[in-house]
Amino acid sequence: MTEEEFDAFYHASFSRLVHQLYALTGDYSEAQDVVQEAFVRAWDRRSQFFAADAPEAWIRTVAWRLAVSRWRRARRGWDLLRRNHVEQPVEGPDPDHAALVIALRKLPEAQRQAIVLHHLCDMTVDQIAAEADVPSGTVKARLSRGRAALAKLLGEREGEAEGRRARF
Structure with a gap:
């Protein structure tokens, strides 16, 4: 797979994939981030990447897994904060x-x-x-x-x- 072929695939499918992941995640910025990360991972594996039957499906799957992983990590962080949070009253501004x-x-x-x-x-x-x-x-x-x-x-x-x- 040449760099030009990868670029053509990227330009042809990036927007569509972002919109699909946006529909799945409900967060446009998150969708852009995970699709971009999926493309970076595809670039690192580009010799095997286009040997797959459906490269766009591969990107979508990787992006979805990244989104789920980020969501789980964020939820664990919130849970940890909630468990260890000590309520302290805050005075208003002087x-x-x-x-x-x-x-x-x-x-x-x-x-x-x-x-x-x-x-x-x-x-x-x-x-x-x-x-x-x-x-x-x-x-x-x-x-x-x-x-x-x-x-x-x-x-x-x-x-x-x-x-x-x-x-x-």
Whole structure:
């Protein structure tokens, strides 16, 4: 079997096999993965592969077995997790943290990057400049503008919260 013959077979049958396995598995991505894996295995055995009477049936069978094997492995994993799971209550997000994340999202990307790298990743201005490939002065300006914008955004939030408290 030549590479060209295998390629022709692949192109002629891949889509059809994916749709068949999709019907069997109900998961299109999984169907693509297992059909592709079956073709890889066929490629490794291509000298014997086309000696078989029905190469497409061989691919379909191998792909189906792979899907079943993956499903069993996933089910065993879930069973193991379920057996060993210890329920631990999780607290909701801190309102101040949530407000900070919302405010950071409102900043321009360059300012947000400078703020996060400097204050959360403990990077120096020079390290940020090297990573962002900009002058140190640009990083300082982004930090200054970003801090001012954050103060304004977080200050507005405080003012809104106080206004709501005063109304009730």
